Structures are given as structure tokens and as C-alpha cells.
Amino acid sequence: MSLVVVGSVAFDSIQTPDGALENALGGSAVHLSMAASYFGGVQLVGVVGEDFPVEHKQLLTDRGICIDGLEVVEGGKTFRWSGKYFDDMDRRETLSVDLNVFENFRPDLPGSYRNAQYLFLGNGAPVTQASVLDQMGSRPFTVVDTMDLWIDIARPDLESLVSNVDALVLNDEESQQLSGEKNVVLAGRKILAMGPRYVITKRGQHGAMIFHADGEVTLPAIPLENVVYPTGAGDSFAGGMMGCLLRSDRTDLQGIKVAVAWGTVTASFCCQGFGVEGLKKISPTDLQERFGQYRNMLELDPVEIPQIT
Amino acid sequence: MSLVVVGSVAFDSIQTPDGALENALGGSAVHLSMAASYFGGVQLVGVVGEDFPVEHKQLLTDRGICIDGLEVVEGGKTFRWSGKYFDDMDRRETLSVDLNVFENFRPDLPGSYRNAQYLFLGNGAPVTQASVLDQMGSRPFTVVDTMDLWIDIARPDLESLVSNVDALVLNDEESQQLSGEKNVVLAGRKILAMGPRYVITKRGQHGAMIFHADGEVTLPAIPLENVVYPTGAGDSFAGGMMGCLLRSDRTDLQGIKVAVAWGTVTASFCCQGFGVEGLKKISPTDLQERFGQYRNMLELDPVEIPQIT
Secondary structure, rough: OOOEEEEEOOEEEEEEEOOEEEEEEEEEEHHHHHHOOOEEEEEEEEEEEEEOOHHHHHHHHHOOOOOEEEEEEEEOOOOEEEEEEOOOOOEEEEEEEEEEHHHOOOOOHHHHHHOEEEEEOOOHHHHHHHHHHHHHHHHHHHEEEEEEHHHHHHHHHHHHHOOOOEEEEEHHHHHHHHHOOOOOOHHHHHEEEEEEEEEEEEHHHHHHHEEEOHHHHHHEOOOOOOOOOOOOOHHHHHHHHHHHHHOOOOOOOHHHHHHHHHHHHHHHHHHEEEEEOOHHOOHHHHHHHHHHHHHHHHOHHHOOOOOOO | OOEEOOOOOOEEEEEEEEEEEEEEEOHHHHHHHHOOOHOOOEEEEEEEOOOOOOOHHHHHHHHOEEEEEEEOOOOOOOEEEEEEEEOOOOEEEEEEEOOOHHHHOOOOOOOHOOOOOEEEEEEEEHHHHHHHHHHOOOOOHHHHHHHHEEEHHHHHHHHHOOOOOOEEEHHHHHHHHOOOOOHHHHHHHHHOOOOOOEEEEEEEOOOEEEEEEEEEEEEOOOOOOOOOOOHHHHHHHHHHHHHHHHHOOOOOOOHHHHHHHHHHHHHHHHHHOOOOHHHHHOOOOHHHHHHHHHHHHHHHOOOOOOOOO
């Protein structure tokens, strides 16, 4: 059983009220793989330049992540992003984006990746995402991420891709933009009608929602007193979710719900540490313990429910 | 076992994108009592003018609510509020407030109310709220509501009251204002340190949080596609919560959590109907069914959790 994760590998430079970080390892494929690596075998697909240091590769392989699909472009430079968080940590501003080798990345999957049972297509041009799906030998359970840019400039390609996958993960604003609906419930249902089996709406500190023909689920985030660094929280969420699916191999609504819960737990660790540090430092026991607390928190003791007459 | 509810009884005139309502029965004590009446015996304390029609009294008594504590001021006029909701239904604007008989209301509890086990002190001047608490013979489990006005103009009285009760219910903004903390978790903890056993932060469409020495709980709201009329949703939430406590008589953290869940369920019905109509039309079965759905939604099947190694 394996999971292929396609996405960006980047150097992030970030200013927050608590401190700054220069050229830290980041990118969606990194956060996703790191988060999912606690659950099973992850195969990373991405691209870097010659400037990508061996320590970063080591960090990934130390977590058991296969990087056979990490292309290194000779003479190229790795994708760089820099941004700044405001006081409330809810809003951020992009200061600069240098796509570099990521701009013309056309993923070519190693043969050993092509029979994976789970596929996560990180944010990217929908045609590129579709080209990865086409390379898969057997049809994996496929989850797609996107962003405002692609909804803006590549809507037909995105809609075509979405109609052909198992799940779409997006945030509140993207769900409004894609559906044209302000109400999060109506938005989710409208996107579901575009064809995926599941729509998963990420709501940051307010949790996540799942839309499916069999029902709708809303789960809260874990309340945090110390959001140190939310970059990658959405990717860690998706990584924990994909990891759980890889492990449980259960993709009915109940299985997706448990996976979203694991995503929620995983993302909370990402928010509490700088960069991938938050994910690197945790142990499986930390994850398991917090999941147990989360599950208990949401458990409503049936004995205590007053029987209304 | 009984619950005393103190608060406003009002005529509300409201404009929403879906329609308008003129002089509808409203007020915190009304929404609270209606919501709590599904769970057990409610004793209402409030004040109205001679203009308060007999049908409204009938509506309350039909739901088994005791109105011995509803004072009628001869020649007086009932409290009137009018407001307007914006397109997103999240924001509203107060158009006019006529306190009328509510302005100088000094509650005088009937003897039959003074041994109630549960007391809800609806939003009002903290000294007036405290005067009600002083009239209680035995010490009830007391929950207090407040608003920005009292935090602004009567903070010492409010802090003194809060240190002396079991729980404070307030919304996100009020919790920020009272604590001086932006982060909802830090805010809740700081208010908890003022002395109440519980702080319950209402977050509208994003659910509610409970702060207690034994732990913190966050529960989501029920996702609604059709928020027709959110006036009174906060009071219906508190009413369902108090009703559950009245019924279960369990005030440990698990008991409060189940009560907050019932509040969440009850509030969702309020949002779906105009005024008290939403609460009037439902049956105990409707409540019980939606509670069951909510409980199932939050249940994370333990069999499905991947055991991380």
C-alpha cells in the first residue's frame, strides 16, 4: 500500500510576530509527505534545483519517504517563497515568489510509483495534475488540492479534473470562489455536484467540513493557544488525512471522517512549530495521544443525554 | 427540579434579505424559556407593559412555562428592538432600541422561584443580575450572560458577579473585550481565572468552546444551508444548554459538554425559523433526532483509527 504525493518543494522565508525564518525547507509536497510519513509508505514527486542541500533530502529519507520522484534540474534553482504574517496569525501577505524550476515542472513518475493506491495532487496547474493521474497504471483514490489562481485562469481544466477524481480539498474562500456561493454548505454541495465523491472544505482555526452524497460532516479544529507558524498547516492537514487513508484503506464516509480527524490532529502540530520543525519533532505517540484527546473531546456520552418527552 | 430564567421580554422588528417581521415576540427570556421548556420546568422572570397581548402569554404557558414572575407595569410599554440583517446574515445593525419598562426593571422573584436548582441570568446590568442571585434561598447552579455595554460601563460589578457564579456565557468578541486577549483560547483561560467554574464562548456558525480547570472543549455548530433568522440563536443555545442541565442534573465537564451540544442543536432550529416560530414548531422528536445526528457526526469510530507505529 503506498501514497504518491505530488507538489512543490520550496525554500520558505517567513516573518512572524515571534520571529523570522530564512530559506527553510517548505512546499506542499514536503509538508504533506512529512505528515503522511507517520502512517505508511510515501512516494514524493517534485522538483528542485542544484541548490537543494543534501541535508534536506536526508531529512525526508530519514522519515522513510521515497524521493526517487524528486527531480533535480541541473543548473536550476529551487522554488522560493517569502511572506509575512500579521499579528493575528490568520492573515498573511506574500512578499515574493520565485517559481524557478517549479515553473516548467512536468512530473514524470518513476515506474515504482505507478501502482500506488492513493494519490495526492498538490496545488498546481490542473493540466499538470491531470497528466500525473494519466500516468498511473491502476486507478488510485485521488485527492486534488487547488488555489484561487487556477480557479481564475484555468476553470475549465480544473472542472474537468475535479469531475474525474475522488476528492477535492480546498479552503473556505476557494470554495466560495469556485461555487459562486457565499454559504459554506451551499458552496460545498455545488462543488460536489461537479463530480467528485467528496469535497473537503478547510476552515483554518474553525475546522473542516466534508460533503458527500451520504451526508455532511463538520469537525472542529484543535484550539491552540500558540499558533507559531501556520505555513503548511493546510498541507499537513491533507498529509495526515492521506496518511490515515493509506493506513486504514477505508474510503467510505466514516473512513474519510476519521482521516479528516487525523488531518486536524497533524495540522495542530505543524502550527506549533516553525516550518517542518513542528512535524519533525513529534513522535507517533504524540500524534496518537492527541488523537485520543480529540476523539474524547468529541464524544458525547450517551448515558448523559436527557430523554426528552 | 426547576430553572429560573431572568431576561428581557420584547417586541422585535427585523428586516432580513428574506423578509421582515413587525413586533414579533422576542427577548432573551422568551427565547431561553422556549428552548429550555422542552427539557423541564421553566420559571420566567421579566417585565412587560400593558401592551403585551394575552396570546403571547398563552404561547409561553402552552409550553409549560411558569410566568408568575412576569411583571406587568400598568400604563407601561414593552421593550422594543428593531434591527436589520445584511446579506451574509452574519452581521446586523440595530435600528432602534426602546427599553421602556425594561429600563427600570428590578426583578422581585416569587417565593415559588427561590429554591430553583438552576438559574440563568440573562444579559442585564450586573448589579441587577447580582440582586437576583441574592434573592435565591439555596444556592443554584448559576449561569450568567453579558454584553459589550456592561464590560464597558460596569466592569467592576461584572467581575465581582462573575467571580461568584458557576458559568459565564459570552461570544467571541465579548471574550476578547473582557480579557484583552485576541486568541480565543487565551481569552477563555483568562476569564476562567476570574473565578467562574466554566467559561462558555459562543462562536456563532463556528460552534462553541468550554473552558474548565479539567480541560477545554470545542464543539462545532450544525452546518446550515438556510439561516433564515439568527436573532435569539444565542439565547436558544443557552436555553437548550440550561434545559439539558435541568434534565440531566450533571454539572461536571462531561455534563456541561453534553449540555452545550444540546444548546447547539436547539439554536440550529431557532436559526431556521422566523422569531420564536422556529422553536414553536418543533417537536421533542425533532430535537432528539437532530441531537442523534449531531452525536453520530462527531463520533470517531475507534476501530478505524490506524494504530501508528
